[in-house]
Amino acid sequence: MSSDYDAIVIGAGQAGPSLAGRLTAAGMKVAIVERHLFGGTCVNTGCMPTKTLVASAYAAHLARRSAEYGVAIEAPVGIDMKRVRARADTVSTNAREGVEKWLRGIDGVTVIQGHARFEGPGVVRVGESVLKAPRIFINVGGRANVPDMPGVGTVDYLTNTSILKLQTVPRHLVVVGGSYIGLEFAQMYRRFGAEVTVVEMAPRLIAREDEDVSEAVRDILSDEGIAVRTSATCIGFKPHADGVAVNVDCTSGEPVVVGSHVLLAVGRRPNTDDLGLDKAGVAVDSRGYIEVDDGLSTNVPGIWAMGDCNGRGAFTHTAYNDYEIVAANLLDGDDRRVSDRISAYALYIDPPLGRVGLSETEAKQTGHKLLVSKRPMTRVGRAVEKGETKGFMKVIADAETKEILGAAILGVSGDETIHGILDMMNAGVTYPVLQWAVPIHPTVSELIPTVLGDLKPIA
Structure with a gap:
């Protein structure tokens, strides 16, 4: 059985469903193929379940510290791992079912469950069905890497x-x-x-x-x-x-x-080894990542790759931005590029690490004259009040252009606070603009202008 579409989306992760919605809103007939779980890594095995578990672990940690806050809790603090897991499962299941229900309710979208394999540049087989389209978007994500270590x-x-x-x-x-x-x-x-x-x-x-x-x-x-x-x-x-x-x-x-x-x-590896990419002529690198240009097009006209499988980002937010870039260029006449994206991410230990732009080490490699400022969280009032004073804030700037090049905030609310700097970097303004902002007290963010005011040349 053969069916013709205006577009085929392979994978229902972070980029695929939103793109399917935009394409149908533009009048296209779209097929979206998912072989396993709707929502991709984030919803099923990444951000949502793990951060739910992190929240449970934080609750246990805080309960053990309760006496520091003048709160009496009987020791020892017990862990019901079945309930912990059930809570994470519920969060993931609700999100997954929400994605699937939304997709199935979009007029113009045909949802197909099964394993998609290319049979040519514009031809995809799913079981007994052959799908054809002039536009194909690959959003198949990745999985855990298991290296061949001894034993x-x-x-x-x-x-x-x-x-x-x-x-x-x-x-x-x-x-x-x-x-x-x-x-x-x-x-x-x-x-x-x-x-x-x-x-x-x-x-x-x-x-x-x-x-x-x-x-x-x-x-x-x-x-x-x-x-x-x-x-x-x-x-x-x-x-x-x-x-x-x-x-x-x-x-x-x-x-x-x-x-x-x-x-x-x-590490991770892309889910590209069983898609039949060779039959479509789609190029991959030595690690299996699909090679794409600055607009996320592959070497084959009419085929794009988004999300973890293209090696241009390994996060939910970069996958979603891939969708935004493709949709803007294809449907809005824009010229959005991956290279314009400022790198930002977080490490969700407690306290979290928020990161944006270049590290100090990377900035030094540019050869530019640099300014750096660093402040321990012990000098952040909000951290002291919460009894969570581990870590520090660090900002790196270009001494001549006064551009903020990067920052690291390892400390309470570091994953949220970093956005104040990220937003200014995206706006393309110099650090004195942010230095003279008047943030709310008491917050972690209020120390950003203070840190900027302490920028000094790197020795």
């Missing part, structure tokens, strides 16, 4: 997806990978009561960040009793009577860590 095939391990199904707290969770996903789960399960060890091959955690950020994050985790093993140069796995033996071989400490559970958090 990995001999042990049971968790990924960011399977760990969401746990209904008990692990006795000892070994997290392999000291970056964003791994650190969030490490702190979360420590607060649920597990012993936790983080194993990272690099010399420090979250290596893309500045060294002071990495060290501060390590201190935050260590203060909560999380063991951090960096420079783990010989990671391997063996079955053990108590779970899994993880070879670490660090420069210091025991060479083997035995955990009841192991979480592999060592």
Whole structure:
């Protein structure tokens, strides 16, 4: 059976459904194909369930600290992991069902469930059905990377997806990978009561960040009793009577860590290996990411790639912005580009890290004359009042143009506060404009003008 459409959207993640809605509003007949769960990674195995778990872990952590606030709670604080998981499942399910219901209710959209594979540049097969369209948009996301480390095939391990199904707290969770996903789960399960060890091959955690950020994050985790093993140069796995033996071989400490559970958090890979992209002539790079230009077009006319599968962003907000770029260029006559996007993201440990633009290390590599300012959260009134004073705020600016180049806010509300700087960078204004703003007291954001006023040349 063959059907013709004006457009085919493969994948119902963050970009696909919104684009389908815009295309039908423009009068197009659209098919959207989803082979598994509507809503993509964020809704099902990413942001929504994990941040729901983070919230439960924060509640447990705050309950244990209740005496500091003059609140009496009987110790020990108990964790009902089945209820914790059920809460996260409910949040995800409601969002997923909402996306599917919305899509099925859009006039002009045909929802097809199944595995889409290309049979040519404008031809896609889903089971027995053949779909044809002059415009095809790929939004298939990604999944956990499982590298071929010694012994990995001999042990049971968790990924960011399977760990969401746990209904008990692990006795000892070994997290392999000291970056964003791994650190969030490490702190979360420590607060649920597990012993936790983080194993990272690099010399420090979250290596893309500045060294002071990495060290501060390590201190935050260590203060909560999380063991951090960096420079783990010989990671391997063996079955053990108590779970899994993880070879670490660090420069210091025991060479083997035995955990009841192991979480592999060592990056992501795109879901592009079974789409038949070669039959359509769509180019991918050595890691499987679909190669796109600044407007998200592939090398094949009439085929675009959005979201995690194109390697141009690894976040829900960048995937949604991909949709905005494609829709604006295709339907509104705009000339939006991925290269105009200012990088911004957050690490959702507690306190969170909000990041925008260049790190200090990256800024130094530009060769420009720089200004930098840094303020500890111990000098932020709002943080003191809340009893959450770990971390710091840092801003980097160009000394000659007075442009803000980047910022890091590691501290209470850092993920929200960073938007004050992000918005000014998007507006293209210089830091003195923000310096003379009058923010609300008492907030974390009110310290941004103060930090800007302390900008000094880097020695």
